[in-house]
Structure formats: structure tokens, C-alpha cells
Amino acid sequence: MIRCNPQLECPTNLLLALLSGPWTMPIVWSLFEEGPARFGALKRRITGISSRLLTERLRMLEAQGFVDRHEEKTIPPQVTYSATERLRRLCQALEALGAVADEWHANYLLQHT
Amino acid sequence: MIRCNPQLECPTNLLLALLSGPWTMPIVWSLFEEGPARFGALKRRITGISSRLLTERLRMLEAQGFVDRHEEKTIPPQVTYSATERLRRLCQALEALGAVADEWHANYLLQHT
DNA sequence: CCGCATCCAGCTAGATACTG
DNA sequence: CAGTATCTAGCTGGATGCGG
Numbered sequence: 001m002i003r004c005n006p007q008l009e010c011p012t013n014l015l016l017a018l019l020s021g022p023w024t025m026p027i028v029w030s031l032f033e034e035g036p037a038r039f040g041a042l043k044r045r046i047t048g049i050s051s052r053l054l055t056e057r058l059r060m061l062e063a064q065g066f067v068d069r070h071e072e073k074t075i076p077p078q079v080t081y082s083a084t085e086r087l088r089r090l091c092q093a094l095e096a097l098g099a100v101a102d103e104w105h106a107n108y109l110l111q112h113t
Numbered sequence: 114m115i116r117c118n119p120q121l122e123c124p125t126n127l128l129l130a131l132l133s134g135p136w137t138m139p140i141v142w143s144l145f146e147e148g149p150a151r152f153g154a155l156k157r158r159i160t161g162i163s164s165r166l167l168t169e170r171l172r173m174l175e176a177q178g179f180v181d182r183h184e185e186k187t188i189p190p191q192v193t194y195s196a197t198e199r200l201r202r203l204c205q206a207l208e209a210l211g212a213v214a215d216e217w218h219a220n221y222l223l224q225h226t
Numbered sequence: 227c228c229g230c231a232t233c234c235a236g237c238t239a240g241a242t243a244c245t246g
Numbered sequence: 247c248a249g250t251a252t253c254t255a256g257c258t259g260g261a262t263g264c265g266g
Contacts, residue, residue, distance in 0.1 A: 020133025
């Protein structure tokens with residue numbers, strides 16, 4: 001049982017809201033599955049994302065403890081992002097959604113927001 | 114392992130996108146935890162939602178097979194919404210997120226989108 | 227290379243009013 | 247009761263250009 005009053009903010013609800021932000025899942029999954037990457041490489045992995053949004057999402061994920069940011073103060077600078085242990089556990093939990101998602105996807109009707 | 118190229122659309126990603134729509138989770142959880150309800154009652158449960166959005170979200174969830182719509186063609190009309198088996202399985206899968214969400218929530222820093 | 231500042235267009239959620 | 251129609255304001259994301 002999910003112990004959560006829908007009218008109130010609960011951790012699961014908030015977490016879902018966070019993950020639901022634009023480009024958040026693609027970033028999360030890229031870091032989880034394809035491993036750490038520097039800013040530019042990550043931008044190339046996530047086709048279509050703008051610098052602005054990538055920066056913003058990464059900052060948010062970092063603030064929430066899902067992403068590590070490692071900065072080499074060289075010239076030019078090198079900044080590497082990677083998944084934290086917390087993010088790995090999160091992604092493992094998301095696997096539980098896979099079965100339902102697959103079955104749903106087999107016969108869903110498009111148009112989703 | 115989540116077998117999903119972040120650059121491509123995969124079922125889990127799409128499902129998350131769907132759930133991420135405004136008011137979607139509150140509606141889903143209300144139907145799952147508090148049971149079936151008629152339109153007006155549901156609107157009262159989900160504090161702050163507008164008729165327009167509630168209708169739209171319910172229509173979408175119905176189209177995707179997560180919600181059942183039962184209409185009594187009386188006067189005045191009575192329409193009852195309830196969770197489908199698929200939605201129940203979805204919510205059970207979401208429970209796996211609970212542990213991570215709780216731990217995260219214990220020390221997250223606000224500001225999420 | 228890794229961003230940030232700025233500007234702008236488009237969507238969308240809310241408010242409001244109305245109907246079978 | 248259970249929606250639908252319309253109008254609008256505000257946010258937000260894309261594009262662009264610049265800077266340490």
C-alpha cells in the first residue's frame with residue numbers, strides 16, 4: 001500500500017514530479033546506463049537538448065543528490081557528471097515499472113502529457 | 114538493467130512522461146487508494162483541480178487503459194470512475210520507489226521541476 | 227570547453243460562464 | 247451533475263550571443 005494522501009505532498013509524489021521535469025529521465029538514464037560523461041559528451045548523447053536545460057537539470061539533480069559533479073579546473077575546464085549511489089538505487093526501483101510499461105505500451109493509443 | 118536508449122522513446126520513459134502530466138498522479142493515487150468516485154467527488158478529493166483538467170486527465174487515463182468510466186444515463190447523469198487492473202499493477206510497481214523516495218525526501222533541498 | 231544572460235514565441239493551466 | 251467553451255496571463259523552453 002502506498003501510504004500517501006493524494007492531496008498532500010508525499011515523497012513518492014514529489015520524486016515523480018522531479019523525475020517528470022523535461023529531459024530529466026533521459027539524463028538520468030544516460031548517466032545510469034552509459035556511465036559518466038563530460039558536459040559536451042552528455043549534450044551529444046541527449047539529442048536535442050539545449051545547453052541551458054542540460055545545465056539546469058544537472059544542477060537540480062546534483063542538488064538533490066542524484067548526480068555527482070566533478071570539476072577539473074584546467075584550461076579549458078573539464079566537468080564530469082556521474083550517477084550517485086542514490087540514483088543507481090532509484091533506477092533499479094524504476095525497473096519494477098518496466099513490466100507494466102511494456103504491457104501498456106503494447107496497446108496504448110499515443111497522445112500523452 | 115533498464116534496456117532503454119535514453120535518446121529513444123521506450124515504454125518506461127513514455128509511461129513516466131504520461132504520469133508526469135499535471136494532476137495525473139494525484140488522480141491515480143486517489144482512485145487507487147480511496148477507491149472509485151463520481152466526477153464531483155473526485156474533484157473534491159483532488160483539492161484545487163479544475164473541471165477542465167480533471168476531465169482531460171481522466172479522458173487520457175481512460176484512453177490508456179488505466180481508468181474505467183461508468184456512465185449512468187439518468188437525469189442528472191452519474192459518471193463513476195475507477196482504477197483498472199492495469200492501474201493497480203502500476204501503483205504496486207510504484208511502491209518500489211517508496212524506499213528511495215523516503216530516503217531522498219529526508220534530506221532533499223526543495224525546488225524541483 | 228562549459229556554461230550564463232537575454233530575448234522571445236508558444237503552450238497551457240486557471241478563471242469564468244454556460245448547457246443537456 | 248458532469249462536463250464544454252472561451253479568453254487570457256504567465257511560465258518555460260528554444261535560440262542566440264557572449265565570457266572565464
